[in-house]
Amino acid sequence: MSDLVLSSIRKSFGTVDVIHGVDLTVTDGEFVVFVGPSGCGKSTLLRIIAGLEACTSGDILLDGRRVNDVAAADRGLAMVFQSYALYPHMSVRQNLSFGLENARMSKAEITQRVGEAARMLRIEELLERKPRQLSGGQRQRVAIGRAIVRRPGIFLLDEPLSNLDAELRVAMRGELASLHKRLAATMIYVTHDQVEAMTMADRIVVLRGGRVEQIGPPLELYNRPANRFVAGFLGAPRMNFLAARPAGRDLILADGTRVPVAVDLAPVAGQDVTLGIRPQHLRPADGGGIPATATLVEQLGSETVVHARSDALGALIVAVPGQVRLADGETVHLAFDPADAHVFGPDDRALPHVETAGA
Amino acid sequence: MTGIAESGGVLRFLTRRRNEGRIHWTDVATWMWLISGLILMFGPVIWLGLSSLKTRAALTEFPPTLLPLATKEVRVEGFANPLPLFVVKLEDGTERELAQVRRVGIRARMVDPADPTKTFDVPIEARTAVREVSPAWENYTEPLQRFAFVRFFGNSLFVTIVATIITLIVNSMAAFALAKYQFRGRGAIMAFIVSTLMIPLSVILIPLFMVINGLGLFNSLWGVILPTVATPTGVFLLRQYMLTIPDEMLEAARMDKASEWQIYWRIILPLTAPALAVLAIFSVMWRWNDFLWPLIVLSRQELFTLQIGLSSFAGELNVQWHYVLAMTFVTMLPVVFVFGLLQRFITTGIAGTGMK
Amino acid sequence: MHLLLAPVRWLMHLIGVPLGWVQRTFGMGGMAAVFLAPNLLVFSVFIVFPIGVNVWYSFTGGAALFPAGRVFVGTEQYDLLLACDSYLDPFSCRQDRFWKGVHNTAFFVVAQVAAMVAAALITALVLNREIRGRGFWRAVFFFPVLLSPVVVGLMWKWILLRDGALNALLVSLGYQRIEFLTDPQWAMFWVIFVSVWAHLGFYALILLAGLQAIPHDVYEAAKMDGTPAMRVFWRITLPLLWPTMLVVLVLASIRAVQVFDDAYVLTGGGPGTATFFIVQYIYETGFAGAARNLGLAAAASMLMALVLVVLTLAQLGITAWRDRQEGKR
Known part of the structure; x- marks a missing residue:
């Protein structure tokens, strides 16, 4: 098991910069997830770590050793590809042993490792089959198995679940998490799916446009997003953003509603800011709050999602636990706890919360 | 209304819908085309096969018989050699099967095979030969013994197999480099290779002959094999196929510590097998049927390929058609056999690649 | 294994x-x-080196095989080839055999390609129908493609001889025998017929693939519109098949220009020069006979190459154009 340090990694394809100086430390045994929209550079970053791409500048340190010029095969890493990249003409067993044979490992050792990985992934009875005879989930396991037998310092996983159907994806998510625990391995996992990131990661790295937006444990990112992008990217339905203007310790919204927030507004006095509030934190109130008209009510059973509209504020989404009777066109008043409000300055950075425990 | 029904039939013809019950003129036309195609395509081959089994004498007959017939012969007591059998119309109007002892002018001396003591003297118009199907296998066996056809066959086999193997290796290596590596000048090399498609062998016969001569490959089977092992079509076909192999597969192999050479022969080659098979079939066909270039390179008879041997054989010896036909059939046989085995594969391969 | x-x-x-x-x-x-x-x-x-040498050859004279031993003669070889009172009359040319070959080849290309495309199109349309045993029928029309020109030539020669099967058929039907291979017009007819026979299946397959690539819903839409059938053929099938037709046209032309081996085996270029083609001229001028003239043969091949390059460029252009069309669709 290894630790990894990236320092000021940059990458450009021709004149196009795709990674703008990434610094990151991954400690031994950690499960780190790179998440971001497509084109954010997360896969490129992973491939740079793998050694499949060279970075334009910066250092990659594995266990303290600079490996920029070490070939992919010699970095002691293993990668699980999005398409699995199983060798279609080889049986599962050959797929697992191919890399070990290339490393001139003894036959006995290969057999032992393949057997162990197959047991762990419950694919023992599939060993003689060809990849095309396997289901999507089974192929996924083989792809992971091919990484496991190598006993790599770090597992690199490039959107490994994106080719599975929704149900299988949930199941594999759990298996991957438990595998991580059992192997106590360092894993770096790339996904565009924020749910995968939230559920599996020890730490999430949110990337956008080749820059790190925020690094931290999932709940920290969810509760205290550093900027408007991270706030919008994590959580479903998406966070509501409302234009506002500070007035003392409160905010005045575009429709004139005055709402209190537990955020220190002093640095942005007199400037346009954005109020961010998660749909789950809005609730219908009997009076006061923000008035809006319900345009669509989605009854999910456990939850009711209300799409509402206000002429001055635009669209709003509210997620209320349980079942709420509400008709389209009805006017709702929406309120929230000041502590749940996020305020983003003109530069889209989050303003610090004031601890309101006593107040 | 009938107009619509009518056009429905034509539409079916033009759009391949199954005819639902009624017979339309297009169905008739279709089957007429198919049947006449069958006769026209297979007829000559069958005729060749049947003719190749006829004796030299039977081949000069006009009109020819369909089947390889020969006069039936019988052994008659008291005669050392078998005698030809005839049906003879006797003067009394009866017909009898008699064996001919000898012919003298316009009369023939006949004998009854059942009773050798009875002889007849009949005019030759009165007898017709009794014929039976009797394939002249010696048409096949004799030239194989007397002429160097086995040798020609061996030469053709050698050229075909060796050339095909080299073609597959050389072209697949180049295709791999052009499909999976980024390097400067890749586009230029590709364009260069494709552009030589324009220059068929028949245009550069003379300087190529000079090159072969200069390399000492004149009158050598290698002189036949080497010039066309690097086929632009082959490179192009294989490259197009290799482009469909995901790069991730190669990256996975690189992560698996495979060297580039290992990637080529353990990953790329097996995965390109379908395209390699198509190219192999074409190569076999090209090489086995190749005529003009071997004709130029090979002048010593013991080096002739089957095609050259066959054509020179047909040209000399005052055209011994009974041998020529048999050897033509032998030359054709391997191709027909291979085609029979791989028919579907070949036809879909050609339709898919537009190669020939 | x-x-x-x-x-x-x-x-x-x-x-x-x-x-x-x-x-x-x-x-x-x-x-x-x-x-x-x-x-x-x-x-x-x-390939590349010989192409260069070929150019040099065509500007040199003498009997030497190796380029160094050859004498530079400028455009003499080309002048000789092109010396004609009238290009329409081969016998007014100094190299009358070359021009006879050019004329024959031009005629052959036009007639053979036209016949080939027509026959291949009908065959493709027939094979595209839902007929029983489609694979078998496809094979029937295709298998001659695999036969060698020598085999094809000899096989047909055997049928077309004076005492051959075809004449036997004619006589049995009460007609006179015809000298198929020694009458100039008939000989040309049979050279064309046999080469169509031998290559028809290949082009039919390409056209069949083109037909099958036409989306079926187009026909269904036409049916819903009540489009008359012949109109469907002329306005839908043919335009959609046109790119494939063009490819077939050019491919067939490229091959037809190089006609040699099957004709050579069938007629030997005769009777006289009735089926004498350019490649045979190159072959005989360069290799056969006592009066070998490599320079002249090279010059002739350069002229043929010119035609082929034009045809191939046309093909590449068409292919690119077709890909664009498909991209648009």
């Missing part, structure tokens, strides 16, 4: 040893060079 592959594996392994060193020393670029080298070597020696 495993036993068979064992020596191959061993050999590949052996080759891999020095190549491993190349990869470590020169990196991926070095390996790309290694993979390309054999192909480019063969290419340069046997």
Whole structure:
């Protein structure tokens, strides 16, 4: 098991910069997830770590050793590809042993490792089959198995679940998490799916446009997003953003509603800011709050999602636990706890919360 | 209304819908085309096969018989050699099967095979030969013994197999480099290779002959094999196929510590097998049927390929058609056999690649 | 199978040893060079270099085979080839056989390609119907493609001889015998017929693939519109098949220009020069007979190459155009 340090990694394809100086430390045994929209550079970053791409500048340190010029095969890493990249003409067993044979490992050792990985992934009875005879989930396991037998310092996983159907994806998510625990391995996992990131990661790295937006444990990112992008990217339905203007310790919204927030507004006095509030934190109130008209009510059973509209504020989404009777066109008043409000300055950075425990 | 029904039939013809019950003129036309195609395509081959089994004498007959017939012969007591059998119309109007002892002018001396003591003297118009199907296998066996056809066959086999193997290796290596590596000048090399498609062998016969001569490959089977092992079509076909192999597969192999050479022969080659098979079939066909270039390179008879041997054989010896036909059939046989085995594969391969 | 592959594996392994060193020393670029080298070597020696030499040949005279021994004569060979009072009359040319070949080849290309495309199109339309045993019928029309020109030539010669099967058929039907191979017009007819016979299946298959690529819903839409059937053929099938038709046209033309072997075996170029084509001229001028003239043959091949280059460029242009069309669809 290894630790990894990236320092000021940059990458450009021709004149196009795709990674703008990434610094990151991954400690031994950690499960780190790179998440971001497509084109954010997360896969490129992973491939740079793998050694499949060279970075334009910066250092990659594995266990303290600079490996920029070490070939992919010699970095002691293993990668699980999005398409699995199983060798279609080889049986599962050959797929697992191919890399070990290339490393001139003894036959006995290969057999032992393949057997162990197959047991762990419950694919023992599939060993003689060809990849095309396997289901999507089974192929996924083989792809992971091919990484496991190598006993790599770090597992690199490039959107490994994106080719599975929704149900299988949930199941594999759990298996991957438990595998991580059992192997106590360092894993770096790339996904565009924020749910995968939230559920599996020890730490999430949110990337956008080749820059790190925020690094931290999932709940920290969810509760205290550093900027408007991270706030919008994590959580479903998406966070509501409302234009506002500070007035003392409160905010005045575009429709004139005055709402209190537990955020220190002093640095942005007199400037346009954005109020961010998660749909789950809005609730219908009997009076006061923000008035809006319900345009669509989605009854999910456990939850009711209300799409509402206000002429001055635009669209709003509210997620209320349980079942709420509400008709389209009805006017709702929406309120929230000041502590749940996020305020983003003109530069889209989050303003610090004031601890309101006593107040 | 009938107009619509009518056009429905034509539409079916033009759009391949199954005819639902009624017979339309297009169905008739279709089957007429198919049947006449069958006769026209297979007829000559069958005729060749049947003719190749006829004796030299039977081949000069006009009109020819369909089947390889020969006069039936019988052994008659008291005669050392078998005698030809005839049906003879006797003067009394009866017909009898008699064996001919000898012919003298316009009369023939006949004998009854059942009773050798009875002889007849009949005019030759009165007898017709009794014929039976009797394939002249010696048409096949004799030239194989007397002429160097086995040798020609061996030469053709050698050229075909060796050339095909080299073609597959050389072209697949180049295709791999052009499909999976980024390097400067890749586009230029590709364009260069494709552009030589324009220059068929028949245009550069003379300087190529000079090159072969200069390399000492004149009158050598290698002189036949080497010039066309690097086929632009082959490179192009294989490259197009290799482009469909995901790069991730190669990256996975690189992560698996495979060297580039290992990637080529353990990953790329097996995965390109379908395209390699198509190219192999074409190569076999090209090489086995190749005529003009071997004709130029090979002048010593013991080096002739089957095609050259066959054509020179047909040209000399005052055209011994009974041998020529048999050897033509032998030359054709391997191709027909291979085609029979791989028919579907070949036809879909050609339709898919537009190669020939 | 495993036993068979064992020596191959061993050999590949052996080759891999020095190549491993190349990869470590020169990196991926070095390996790309290694993979390309054999192909480019063969290419340069046997294609590119001869092309250059051919140009030189065509400007030289003398009997020497090696370029160094040849005398530069400028455009003399071309002048000789092109010396004609009237290009429409081969016998007014100094190289009357060359021009006879040009005329014959031009006629052959036009007639053979027209007949070929028509027959191939009908065959493709027929094969595209839902007929029983489609694979069998496809094979019936296709298998002559695989036969060698020598086999095809001899097979048909045997049928067309004075005492051949076809004349036997004519006589049995009460007609006179026809000298199929010794009458100039008939000989040309049969050369064309036999080459269509031999290659029809190939072009029919390409057209069949083109027909099958036409989306079926187009026909269904036409049916819903009540489009008359012949109109469907002329306005839908043919325009959608047109790109494939063009490819077939050009491919067939490129091959037709190079007609030699099947005709050579069937008629030997005769009777007289009735079926004498350009490639035969090149072959005989350069290789056969006592009066070998390599320079003249090279010049003739250069002129033929010119035609082929134009045709091939047309094909590449069409292919690119078709790809664009398909991209739009």
